[in-house]
Each structure stands twice: as C-alpha cells, then as structure tokens.
Amino acid sequence: xxxxxxxxxxxxxxxxxxxxxxxxxxxxxxxxxxxxxxxxxxxxxxxxxxxxxxxxxxxxxxxxxxxxxxxxxxxxxxxxxxxxxxxxxxxxxxxxxxxxxxxxxxxxxxxxxxxxxxxxxxxxxxxxxxxxxxxxxxxxxxxxxxxxxxxxxxxxxxxxxxxxxxxxxxxxxxxxxxxxxxxxxxxxxxxxxxxxxxxxxxxxxxxxxxxxxxxxxxxxxxxxxxxxxxxxxxxxxxxxxxxxxxxxxxxxxxxxxxxxxxxxxxxxxxxxxxxxxxxxxxxxxxxxxxxxxxxxxxxxxxxxxxxxxxxxxxxxxxxxxxxxxxxxxxxxxxxxxxxxxxxxxxxxxxxxxxxxxxxxxxxxxxxxxxxxxxxxxxxxxxxxxxxxxxxxxxxxxx
Amino acid sequence: xxxxxxxxxxxxxxxxxxxxxxxxxxxxxxxxxxxxxxxxxxxxxxxxxxxxxxxxxxxxxxxxxxxxxxxxxxxxxxxxxxxxxxxxxxxxxxxxxxxxxxxxxxxxxxxxxxxxxxxxxxxxxxxxxxxxxxxxxxxxxxxxxxxxxxxxxxxx
Numbered sequence: 001x002x003x004x005x006x007x008x009x010x011x012x013x014x015x016x017x018x019x020x021x022x023x024x025x026x027x028x029x030x031x032x033x034x035x036x037x038x039x040x041x042x043x044x045x046x047x048x049x050x051x052x053x054x055x056x057x058x059x060x061x062x063x064x065x066x067x068x069x070x071x072x073x074x075x076x077x078x079x080x081x082x083x084x085x086x087x088x089x090x091x092x093x094x095x096x097x098x099x100x101x102x103x104x105x106x107x108x109x110x111x112x113x114x115x116x117x118x119x120x121x122x123x124x125x126x127x128x129x130x131x132x133x134x135x136x137x138x139x140x141x142x143x144x145x146x147x148x149x150x151x152x153x154x155x156x157x158x159x160x161x162x163x164x165x166x167x168x169x170x171x172x173x174x175x176x177x178x179x180x181x182x183x184x185x186x187x188x189x190x191x192x193x194x195x196x197x198x199x200x201x202x203x204x205x206x207x208x209x210x211x212x213x214x215x216x217x218x219x220x221x222x223x224x225x226x227x228x229x230x231x232x233x234x235x236x237x238x239x240x241x242x243x244x245x246x247x248x249x250x251x252x253x254x255x256x257x258x259x260x261x262x263x264x265x266x267x268x269x270x271x272x273x274x275x276x277x278x279x280x281x282x283x284x285x286x287x288x289x290x291x292x293x294x295x296x297x298x299x300x301x302x303x304x305x306x307x308x309x310x311x312x313x314x315x316x317x318x319x320x321x322x323x324x325x326x327x328x329x330x331x332x333x334x335x336x337x338x339x340x341x342x343x344x345x346x347x348x349x350x351x352x353x354x355x356x357x358x359x360x361x362x363x364x365x366x367x368x369x370x371x372x373x374x375x376x377x378x379x380x381x382x383x384x385x386x387x388x389x390x391x392x393x394x395x396x397x398x
Numbered sequence: 399x400x401x402x403x404x405x406x407x408x409x410x411x412x413x414x415x416x417x418x419x420x421x422x423x424x425x426x427x428x429x430x431x432x433x434x435x436x437x438x439x440x441x442x443x444x445x446x447x448x449x450x451x452x453x454x455x456x457x458x459x460x461x462x463x464x465x466x467x468x469x470x471x472x473x474x475x476x477x478x479x480x481x482x483x484x485x486x487x488x489x490x491x492x493x494x495x496x497x498x499x500x501x502x503x504x505x506x507x508x509x510x511x512x513x514x515x516x517x518x519x520x521x522x523x524x525x526x527x528x529x530x531x532x533x534x535x536x537x538x539x540x541x542x543x544x545x546x547x548x549x550x551x552x553x554x
Contacts, residue, residue: 191521297506
C-alpha cells in the first residue's frame, strides 16, 4: 500500500509519496491576484500567474493552527488531484504533521476530513520535529546511540525548541517562540513602507527580497557600525531592484559596481541595517516589543527544564530545521549564543540538514518504512468503529 | 518690554499633548497585531459579484444533478462544525485546562536580557525617547522626521 507524506506547514505544505525522492512544495494558501480577476490560484497554481504584485492571500492557518477548512480543503483537493499527486484514496495511508499542542478539535477535524471526506485507508498524525529527530538519529547511527536530540524548528508562524530523550519529545520542556517567517516579512514590509517605498501590499515580493538579502548577524554591534558608514566602506548596503513584471520578472540585488553608475527607471530599495536587523527578531523578539525569549535564550531555558544528565547530550546534538534555518549565518549565530551561555565543560554541536525545509518530509519517508509504522496508524475500519478515541490512543499528540 | 519676553520652550511645553501609558500600550498592541496580518488591503475581488458581467457559477452547479448536490451538503455541515477562530480554540483549551503542558505553558517566557532600543525612523541604536508618544529616536534629524510623520498622527 502506498504511503503519502504530508508535512502540512502553515507557510508551505510538503507533499509526496514515500517512494518519491523529493516532495512537492506547495504554498498552503489560496491566492487572488489584483490583475487577474477571472480566477483564483490554489497552492502552486500561483506559478501560472505572470504578475505577482499585490497578491491577496487566503490562509488556512491562524497563528500556526489549522482553522479555516474552507481554504485548506481547496488546497488539499488540488494536492491530491492528478495535477499534483494523483492519490488513490482507497489504497493509500497518509501521514500528516501538525504543531505541538495542537488543539483537540483541530485534530478531530483532521481525522474526520482524512477518513470521511477523502476516505483514506489509514492515518498517522505526528509533528515535524518528531520526524526530524527520527531521521537525525538514524543518519547519525554510526556515531553511537544518541540519548538526546534538540530540534529547533523555525517555520512560518513560530519557532519550536523541542528536546528529545531518544525518540521521545519531552513535552514539559517544549518552548515556542512566537516569531517566524511571517512576522519577519510583515516587519520588513512595515519598515520599508515607512522608510522608502509603500510596499504593504507586496507580501510576495518582500518575502522574496527577505530571502535574497537578509542574513543573521554574528557581530550585531559591529555590523551596525559598518552600516552607518558611507558608500565604499559600507560593505553591508545592497540595492535591491524590484520586479515590475513586464521587463523584470523577479527582484534581484544589483552589484555594487553597477549601483555606482546605473540609474535606470527601475524601482530600487536600498537595504542597509534592515538586512540583519529584521532577522534579529528571531533572537531578540523584544526589539519590537514581543516580550519573549529569542531562539538561543529559549534553548538555554529549555535545557534548564530537563534532567541534568541529559543536558550535555542535548547541547551537543542540536538540529536546525524550518525555512528560517536557510538565512545565512543562522547556525553560526545559534552556536555563538549557545556557546557563550552554556557551561564551558559541555560541548556544543549544531547541524543543519542540507535542505532544512524538506528534511522532516524526508524523515517521514524513512519512518514509513520502519517496521513499527503500521502499529501507530489508525485504519479507517478502526476509526469507523471507535471514532476519535482510536486516534487519541495511537498518536503521540496533544 | 521685559514682561513681553517669554520662553518658546515653556510656551510650547504647555500645549504638548502627551500620550498616556494606556494609549502607548494600545499603540504597541496594534503594531504587534499588524505583524500577524495576512493582508494589508481588502480582498481585491470582493466587489466581483456586483459586476453584472461576471457569470453566476452557483446556478450552473446547482442544476448538475442530485449526486454532487448531496455531497456538497455534507461538506457544508462539517465546515460549519469546525469553524472556530484561534481565539475560540484557545478559550476551549482554557476550559478543558489540564495540569499538563499545553499551548499556553509552552510559550517562551520574557527575556532576561535587557531590552535594546532602536530608532523608529532609521533603525540604528537609539538613546532618546520622544516625550509625546514614547517612540525611540537617535538624533535631531530623525526626531524631526518622526514628529512630521508618525508622532500622534495616523497610528494614534
């Protein structure tokens, strides 16, 4: 029987069969374009859209939790159709991810949709970091058994710090920082709109810009000093050319030599301290008044909540996943911060998978082949017999 | 002559409108809520139904036989049942409140590090606070920009 893995992120869903080598990454939203009034774009259909300015987003998730089923149903319908995965529901087991401490009624809604609306054969619900931990352990098997793994999953809605004892998450010590990619993009939009150009409607463009030019600083004060300098000494400033979707299809960074002379009609945004000041929110949410610890501080807070014997294992085995782990300097910054705060007799080891976005999905593929996998699935028969309680007993959720 | 002399600063000072603590907090909360917004503007297609030229799809779909009609009804039921906002879900979580770890307890506690301040205008570290609204600024130039654009305007 085929197994479909669905890492259902609030920003993008990663979906594919366990036999596929790569998942398809589908924006988990329905989009309306200002200039295309005849249709809507579901998930990755947005690739058909030529003009990506002023997109209007309908998101199924709110603060990281699945609340709008009308939207999610459209995206899933598209995902399971022949356009993307061509699922034979009667012969397919599905693995779906959800956030930690997912609300029970959201979980029940997932069960109901999977079994009653789509008629899947069997279901397993889990969380992306749990899968990440599973794969990380098997990948590292050669280096001896791993007692502790600390997964940092920094995604679209929030960032989770999850400690594991072997393969089991320690629920009491899971920490959530309410800063993710969405907050960064929105903050960048706000800052640019005030300082140079009104871009409040350009979520898509500014998100792309964030991915192109933002980085995490490892020497914040020094970078601030450099950003104050004038042109030749200022190695941080970048000119970003915005797309106009007629001649320029995608925004890009103009090299510094070109910036000196070229003065075309293009719309340009000069990024200076914004390049590292925006991602800084992940590490210091209080910079904008979110009174929470940042990622590094949360890691230290998290290990203070677990048993002392496990701490050296956790600190020596930190895995960074989620889209924000792709920001240049992210791993260096976490290492630097944690190193400075941890006891000096403990080793700090941090790794980032080759693709931190799809790693949990890849892990799902591995887990689907695990001999124990069928025992954690709920079949449609069991669901029809025992309802939601069958799922409660089998899934390690809530 | 002497009684005509007066200090500009004292004169201005009496007219200053200063935002109280509650108003400043309200502003801050609004700014944070804005960071969670999905869209800045309204739905650009919201007025589409008003247009007479747009075809009415609903009528065509209703006439397409009894099979799909029944299916659509069951979908509607289920969507209605699970239509809960985040706030409602959180409320429900509170009601069922178990002692164990939950969404609420997992939230990162306030940072122990001292707060940093950045100029609301240019983003560089700031040393000064606007007397009227409490925003941060770094130099006289930025204060000027701030007073002209944001301070007690628009976002108040």
